[in-house]
Amino acid sequence: MLTIATGNRAVAEAAKAARPGVIAAYPITPQTEIVEQLASYVADGSLDADYIPVESEHSAMAACIGASAAGARTFTATSSHGLLYMQEMLHWAAGARTPVVMANVNRALGPGWNIWAEHTDAFSQRDTGWLQVFVGSVQEAYDATLMAFRIAEDERVLLPVMVNQDGFLLSHITQSLESVEVGDFIPPFSLPHAIDTARPRGYGTLTGPEHYYRFRWDMERSMRASKEVIRETEAEFARRFGRAYGPIEEYRCEDADVIVIALGTLGKEAEVAVDVLRGEGVKAGSMRLRWFRPFPALDLSGRDVVVIDRDYSFGFGGVVAQSVRATTRAEPYSVIAGLGGQEVTYDDIAQFVRQREAGAEFWFGVSD
Amino acid sequence: MFEIRIHSRGGQGGVTAAKLIAQAAFRDGKHATAFPFYGAERRGAPVVSFVRISDAPIKVYSQVREPDMVIVLDASVMDSIDVLAGLKEGGDVLINAPEPPVLGSHPVHAVDLTGIALAQKLVVAGSPILNTPVLGALAKLGLVSMESAIAAIAETFSDPRNVEVAKAAYAEVQA
Structure with a gap:
């Protein structure tokens, strides 16, 4: 369907279309509209998800990690200071291999207080193990969010993805938006290491010097493999929906x-x-x-x-x-x-x- | 590409006016973007919003500096703001006023949006609604079709008086 929307609205529509099981969020300008919109979908029954309003961004990401580890498709959104507040958990999400998808509306960091567009917030998280994509239009905000779920949840990746859009310049601009029938473009989420009470396993345990580096190498191996998964996903998106994207x-x-x-x-x-x-x-x-x-x-x-x-x-x-x-x-x-x-x-x-x-x-x- | 700058005061609906114009232009088959300039918003302070309309996809995200048209929803902002700044030579001014003021050599189109809203008692939180009648005035000036203007209003607001005030403004403004 063709309509007009803001970047925030486009992200909310895409997240809804991906049918997340859990959304945990704390509102922060200028992304507030994303989580507000998703909350309204859950409230009116058009989205069957658990919406967890938390007391901080740190808790938002912690809740996302737990939900994802339990096998739920998980989404959140944040911006600037909110992103920094969840930094510890960003490392944890990537290390725990929980493929959370998060929208980040890029804005500057204080002081002085400034709510306008800047990329330092996202770049300061570049070593967390998250994939990061930056969009250039409302349509692309929608398309990239949809693709992010498929990329993050691919077994060759299993790393979280951050979809970045410029604060106000995209989050609050109104442009045309063509939504798609997602169909089976995003396959059902199946986390190989999901928590299963029938098969108890240890999570987040002490990992000594003899093992830790192996997990780090596995993250990097997945990050390298993600290039091919991104290529495949963008090619499949173009084939189904007619809009082509690449790494540049x-x-x-x-x-x-x-x-x-x-x-x-x-x-x-x-x-x-x-x-x-x-x-x-x-x-x-x-x-x-x-x-x-x-x-x-x-x-x-x-x-x-x-x-x-x-x-x-x-x-x-x-x-x-x-x-x-x-x-x-x-x-x-x-x-x-x-x-x-x-x-x-x-x-x-x-x-x-x-x-x-x-x-x-x-x-x-x-x-x- | 046709570029518009809208002057209003916080709370008067200038931002929504920009969205409605883009929505109507989009319904006419054009590409359109609408965006406000975000500052330290507060009710009553002068604010600006922008609209771009084009036959081709729009890649410009910076503010409109040389508008083809200026819309003034509240004439009192002219006491402190130069609403003509950067306006292209011969560029139109659409102003919410009973009579058109003289603004250099620019064609000035006056329409009493406030009076039209008050006649229909279309008032929200003490402010007469200006952003729906202004769409009717713009349709008269040929910027968007009246059909698309009405459709954009109807899909945004459920109160049918919003369409009525657009029709009244269409009838009143001189193209």
Whole structure:
């Protein structure tokens, strides 16, 4: 069905369509509408799930871990400080191999108090063992949430997935949304190590130095295997529902001399900047990174690269720029822009490309 | 792409107006996005919302800087806000007022949305409803079809007076 919806509403619709057994959540701006909407579906009977309103995000994730370990498909949503408050449990969810799906509405961290879009919240959780995908439209928020369940619950993965969307810029924008008949696209959830009282086993026990590293390696093995599962899932989604996704979204890259790399709405706005630059005779292209964990392989050979980070790692640099440097031979022009919702237009992005200087870092609005 | 900026005060329904316009444009077969600028919202403070309408998918997420049209739901915001800022040359202004004020060389369309709402006693929490009649006025100006405007209103609000005020505004505004 074709309708219009906000990013928050799209995520709630997708989570509902995936038929979760348990939702545990604590509301936090700007994602509140997601869990509010899901609560209303449970209340009106249109979604048959246990909805657990908890007293904090830490408890929300703890409840999700328990529910998932018991074999229930589990969903939650959070944002910024809420995400950080559940950090301990994020590591636990991944380590316990509970394939929880969580929407994170990206926003900046205080102080100063700022509720606007930034990616530092999610990037600060990059080593937890969660898969992370970033979306660039309301439709993609819906599609990525649906796919997240199938990817997380695949036996080759069994790791939690975080679906990230920009606070306000996507969570509160109204765009068209085509929902799908999910059918058997998401198979019934069957956790191989689910708690079963008929077959008692130990969970969360002391794991000594002779075993612990094996579990860590198994997580990494699954993270590597997830690349193929993501590819298969996105291909199957395209076959059934007609919308194609990949680890990156390329725009006019074939003959490009310079590539702009960004995530989320900035990655979409960059496509408009590419059109502006092409109009000036600059052969520009853009790559919007969709998956951040696992980090995709990028083909940037022989081209100038401009990376826009809506985040920062103090004392080191933009997280995406670092990642590009670490995985390619590119020497990107690193632009720090959009922090805490700082307004960045396609004209600004075109200007970043014009003024690029390999290896340099530029703070938009601050640097000379 | 056609870009609109809506000026109102917190609580007057400017954000919902933007959504309704996008919904009607979408029903007309166009691509549309609607979004508010989120600040420290409080009732009565000046707020802005934006709408983009296009034949092609919309990839721009930054704020509208050079609108093709400005809508003013509360003329008193003009005491503190330059509602014409960035408005394209010849860009229309639709204002909630009994008589059109002179605003440079811009075509100004006045419609008494407040009066229309009050005539139908369409008042919620002490505020006359402005976001449904404004859709009728916009339909008259050709931005969306009246059929889609009515459908967007009807699927959002159950009170039939919302459609009535849209029809009244359609009849009153001069295109």
